[in-house]
Amino acid sequence: MNMNYIDYIADLAKLQLNEIDKESIQKYIDESLRNVQILNEIDIDNNIMTYTSENKAILRDDKIKKSFNTEKLLKNAGNRESNYFKIG
Numbered sequence: 001m002n003m004n005y006i007d008y009i010a011d012l013a014k015l016q017l018n019e020i021d022k023e024s025i026q027k028y029i030d031e032s033l034r035n036v037q038i039l040n041e042i043d044i045d046n047n048i049m050t051y052t053s054e055n056k057a058i059l060r061d062d063k064i065k066k067s068f069n070t071e072k073l074l075k076n077a078g079n080r081e082s083n084y085f086k087i088g
Contacts, residue, residue: 001029 006026010017017025070083079086 001026001033 003022003026006017006022006029010022074080074083074085077085
């Protein structure tokens with residue numbers, strides 16, 4: 001990964017990076033790309049899956065509960081719209 005590409009990415013992300021940061025990012029990206037290349041070289045076409053899990057998702061039953069009083073919750077809201085807090 002060359003420094004021009006690091007500058008391009010930083011510009012897209014609106015980041016101001018010094019040379020030390022750029023070099024650090026370049027090393028990190030290069031190492032990540034090497035690791036991906038190693039994974040790409042693994043032959044998985046003839047592999048047989050050797051592990052399966054018998055675990056199943058354990059979900060709780062939905063239970064209807066008493067809800068909060070909307071008017072009481074929104075009573076002190078600085079800004080609201082209908083039955084919702086309004087942010088912004």
